Amino acid sequence: MSDSFAAPREVVRITCMVHQRLNPVTVETLRRFGAHTVLTESARCVRQESLPPVFRILGNRMRQQDAPMDIFRTTVEPADATEAVQRLRDTLELDKPGRGSVFVQDIQEYSLLAPPEGRERDHSPEEGILLNDLTLITGIVSQAGGAEALARIALRLGAGVPVLTLGEGTGIRDRLGLLRIAIPPEKELIHLIVPSQDAPGLMRLMIDEGRLDRPGGGFLYQTRLRAAVVDSLVRIGHQEHAASMEQIIAAVDDLKRGTGWRRRFAGMDSVQEGGSKTRRNHREVVFICPEGRSDAFVQAAMNTGAAGATVTKVRCLSFSDVEGGIAARERGVLCIPSSREEGVIEALLREADRDAEYATRIQVLDAPSVFSHQRS
Amino acid sequence: MPSRPAKIHIPLRSALRMLGGYFRVRFLEQVRSISFILLYLLGFQMLVLGSTPANALQLTVGIGMVVMGLMFFLEGLILGLMPLGEQVGVQLPQKAGVMAIALFGLLLGVGATFAEPAIASLRAAGLSVTPWEAPLLYWMLERAPDQLVMAIGGGVGVAVAFGMLRFYLGLPIKPFVYVLIPLMLAVSVFCALDENLVSILGLAWDAGAVTTGAVTVPLVLALGIGISRATGKQDRATAGFGVVMLASSFPVLSVMGLGILLNHQAPRPVDETVFFSPAYRETALRWVGSETQLRDLAVQRGSEAGRSVLFADRPGEDIAQHPGSSSVGRLSLMSVVRAESGHAVRSVVPLTFLLLLVLMLWLRDHPRHGDEFALGIFFAWLGMGLLTSGIRLGLAPLGDEVGRPLPRVFRSVAREEGRLTFQPFDPSLVFSSLGVDGDVAQFFYLQDSDGQPRPARFDAERFDPVALRYEHILKRPPLFGPELTLAGIGLVLLFAFGLGYGSTLAEPALRALGRTVEELTVGTIRRVGVVRAVSLGVGIGLVIGVSRILYDIPMIWLLIPPYAFLILLTFWSDEDFAAIAWDCGGVTTGSITVPLVLAMGLGIGGELEVVDGFGILAMASAYPIISVLLYGFVKQKRQARSLQPAEGESEHE
Structure with missing residues (x-):
């Protein structure tokens, strides 16, 4: 699988x-x-x-x-x-x-x-x-x-x-x-x-x-x-x-x-960020897993350089029977620098392979601008 | 498993600062939650009754323990019990079939009843029940409490089983309301028509109200939320509510059922003098148990008429040898704490253990954060022990001090406070005085507690010239003089309202429920809103319950109108609020409300010599449902406004 x-x-x-x-x-x-x-x-x-x-x-x-x-x-x-x-x-x-x-x-x-x-x-x-x-x-x-x-x-x-x-x-x-x-x-x-x-x-x-x-x-x-x-x-x-x-x-x-x-903030997008911690070239990585499994995913991601994740409890409405009968899912969001993307994705995929369920999926998209107080 | 990253070491100073902040927030929250009831009771005592708390030190220690207890208990729920319940709930449908889940529910419900025995508070409410006025009620409380507990336990067990099935199958709550409530009312009407069964109506409905305790409610709630999230049969996030409603309905039915079963062997209610008469002795003994029990009853619960019949044929026995009221022992701090921490073990540990066993042996999993979980269970136990000890040492005595003398507020007749027997009594101490209408009254001088001589009326009938014995009855004057009864009653009802409102604000099970509601609705329904709506309902319910005692209104007339109204409201309301509201009704009467309400109910009931103090708690769980449903209507109307922005917006609200 x-x-x-x-x-x-x-x-x-x-x-x-x-x-x-x-x-x-x-x-x-x-x-x-x-x-x-x-x-x-x-x-x-x-x-x-x-x-x-x-x-x-x-x-x-x-x-x-x-x-x-x-x-x-x-x-x-x-x-x-x-x-x-x-x-x-x-x-x-x-x-x-x-x-x-x-x-x-x-x-x-x-x-x-x-x-x-x-x-x-x-x-x-x-x-x-x-x-x-x-x-x-x-x-x-x-x-x-x-x-x-x-x-x-x-x-x-x-x-x-x-x-x-x-x-x-x-x-x-x-x-x-x-x-x-x-x-x-x-x-x-x-x-x-x-x-x-x-x-x-x-x-x-x-x-x-x-x-x-x-x-x-x-x-x-x-x-x-x-x-x-x-x-x-x-x-x-x-x-x-x-x-x-x-x-x-x-x-x-x-x-x-x-x-x-x-348009209301004329010129704003080119100025700003004087000494602030807004960074570019990040990725939003989302993982969706059965409830109770998110800890392992977050651990795996953090071991490869992610700063942390925010996990939300979601329910899965399944219109066909492909996902099994259990609706409880967790959806974790991580924001990582593009440079670490490969490692984190790899670690998450390894974790996903563990139970190789249909319920598990990982989604990645660009996050062009990220602001955080803490270092990532 | 990937290895956990290295632990960060926090210097002691920062760690203490972090813990300090954590502690302060929670401590202040609890102080706020009990401040209303505390200030209310103290205010009432000092301003209306004009007395001061009897034991300020014990009171202070007790209140402090209540605050700490609430803090630890709620934190324990959040860290330990509720995550455990939710985890089991989410995993159960994955590993177990529908029958296994129902069986587990049954076990949990029965276990919860034995762990948090409501029977103690029910017996407290029935302290003045007599076997001649209400034989069946007396039997159930005094002779067959085990059967009563089993009936309640069985009811709760079936209820939780049904509740779990409901989540598993995704059934709505409304049909349960439409079937259960009319059934409960119908059986109640049946009971109300029988002179014996009518006495257990209050017990049955109160049993429903008190069964769901501070540990059971959050646990069952979390479990239900877990199961309904896992099965996903309902497309609503708030699908986890409704079990508490079932758990407070089924026991009503099972207790009434037990009563109906026991009724055929029960003697009919008789007059007290008949009950104690030698002709009736055989039946009386069968019902009461033993001669000693009968004597104790005559002394503790009987009136003078009954006593004179009982002791008439026994010259050796004397009324004077039996003190009229049992002495009130002072509570020792250590013994209370020891007893209550034992109770706390009983209410926290078995249920947790059952769930933990299911999780580890059956579901093959372990608590998500082991250390946090263990700490949570410890906090829950510590909190429960501190809370109940604190209530016994602080809040309950305070409630008692205010509740017992309360009837003076509305009574226009002086009341017997105690008796003094003088032997020998010198008749030469009796003087005569002349009234304005020419009547001659006799009096003698009696020293009051300050040693001042005060004239006291002499009643010739109480003087035994042969033995030179005089029995003097000490009377306590009404607080506001004879004319002010109506205002006095208003004051009592106001007190009842504030007591209900204030004690419910602090009720831990309700606050756990409010927190869950806020979380599941992402804050569209605030916990403050729910808690206030419920408290308001409890306040109104207590006013009605106290009126029942004051005016001796038959229980059935108090049950039918609110519940009929509730069925209508439920029909109009939507599923979400219906489930939340009905659950709120079940959680209202918990560890803080019950002792306070009982103190008040007994104070008033004892004064008026009514059969029992039952019914108040039942009212305190009916009205909150109404108030929460009404709150829901208002809330939903406002929340749907963005959907029709064009309609009627230009008019003011």
Whole structure:
């Protein structure tokens, strides 16, 4: 079996983040599209809620309002990506703000399972373009409520609708012996889709305002998106105009066929990083394994030079019986310099060979910009 | 296995600083959680009752132990018990079939009941039950407690087995509610129609409420979450809830069932004088057990009428030889700690051992972090021991000091406080006084505790001129004078509400549940929100429960309306919140609430001479379900707002 893991496939990962109420429709859409394995996890998205002014003098009051979300991840052949996104957009009506986002990323996947293929193409997409110059900023912060603070900053900057998930960090902590119980392993992850040209600037602001440049502050990295439908409903509640700002932005995006027109941090991407620890040429490595096995994977990766990993418990929805009956999975995310990629992947693959299960897979993609306080 | 990387050595100073921070955060959290109930009790005692805590040192030590106990226990749950439960839960469906899982559930449920015996608190609530007013209830509590424990254990076992099956098959909770609750109500109505069975209604519903203890709830919850995540039959992250609801419903049925079985041999309730009469002696002895037991009953639970019938034919026996109330022994710190740490071993170790055995021998795995797990179990034991000792030394006596004199607040009649027998009594000490209407009353001077002479009414009927003996009844005046009863009752209900609210805020099982809810919903439902909603419900439930005692409302009238309403609410609610809410009802009555509620219930119940203090706890688990379901409606309505951004947004909320 081990040789099936040896060569990576170029595939596309679809990530769909939708309001929990849309869960059944999403599952049904993905099933009908022919995806055979979908990983889901629970998430929360944060929006601003504007309350009507008191006595018309104090101005609009704001408070945060969160909503339960579900994240679905699956992989398809690159040729099917656009259709998958269009189908999800149309059945879930994601072009209406406030329902959720979907995006695709080009990745390399090591898996015993080929992505699904050969399905009927009966879908005629509706009007509307897919945005394609977007970047996903992922933040991993340790202190409880840390992601909340980042989400607040992102909302204030109008950067998009932040989606928060939970995970467990492993790394330095595991080398402290029993003293590790003094450091909570819980991590919060924040996922934020922003226009690519604004990503460096927004990341800079999040680092500064979220004080991530202090010890134990956190970890931020970017990955590119190939195409996306983005939930732009940053603010709900009291509205004073015929159309909300989000609706206007979405309409102009549509007209301009892109987000290039909203460039806001002129020149920022070339300056910055004066003495900071933002680094380039990294890789996001994701491994998916049966629950309980992640420790071994993280150990293997750390022995070959990874700094640590963040592991999230996910559930696997299996539409065919290829993956066995057990749904509990762990999804670990590592960010490593490209130079160490080979060693880490090799170690992970060796670990994957141990049980050689269909459930195990490893996904790699570029992370062009990584910020972390600690050395990697 | 790849080798573990080298351990990092942390200098002692930094290690201490890290541990200090870790300790401080958790310590302050516990201080916050019990501060409400503590300040509330002290405030009530000092401001309303106008007294001060009797034993400040013991109280302080006790409270300190409660804080430390909560801290260690919760940390133990997080480090040891819950990860173990989850690990077993995730692996069980991989290795075991559906029947094996159900069997394991049965074993776990029965084991949990024996490990955390709720019977002690049930017997405490039934301390004033008499075999003449409620023969069946007396029999179940005093003569057949083993059968009662077995009925409860069996109920919990079947419940956990059903719960595990439910997770394995991915069944929703709502059908269980629609079937179980009407069934429970129907059996209750059946019981309410029988003069003997009606007395066990409160016991049965309370048994359901108290069975699920501080160790069982988190363990079963973690197990359920593990199983439902592994099988993935439900597409919801919050699918692990619902077992606690089952575990608090089945015992209600099994206890009522036991009562129905035992009922045919039970004598009917009779008048106390009939019970103690020689003609009834044979039945009474069969029911009570022995002559000594009968005598003790007459002295401890009987009234003067009963006693005079019993002792009428025995001139050698004298009432005076039996002190009316047993002396309250002072609690010694060491003996309490020793006893409670023994109990803590019993409640933590067997269950952990069972799960560990299943994990290692059957599932062929070992705890994920062995050292962390061992530390967690140690913390859980230490915490449990400290917590229960602290409650016995600090919180419960404080609750008692406030709860017992509470009836003075609403009573408009002076109440007998004790008796003094003077022999010989010199009749020349009796004086006469004239009332405004010309009546002549007799009195004598009695010294109060300060040595001041105070006039005391002389009752000629209590004077035995032959033996020169006078029995004087000490009376305690009502606190607010005779007219203020209504305000007094309001005050008692307010006290009940605050007691319920405050003690539930600190309840460890509930906080473990709240934490789990927050984690599984990634914070869309906050633990603070859940805990507050539940506490509010418990507060309201206690108000209703205390009203039952005050006004002697039949239990059945208190059960049907809330549960009927609950079935409706459950129908409207969605699956997620239904399961969470019904579980909240089961966890409310735990190690902190029960002793405090019992102290209050007994204080009021004893004063009013009602048969038993049952029913309060049952109310304290019905109303939280309502409050959490309502909280869920509000929450979901707000959370769905982004889905309909265009509708009605321009209007204000």
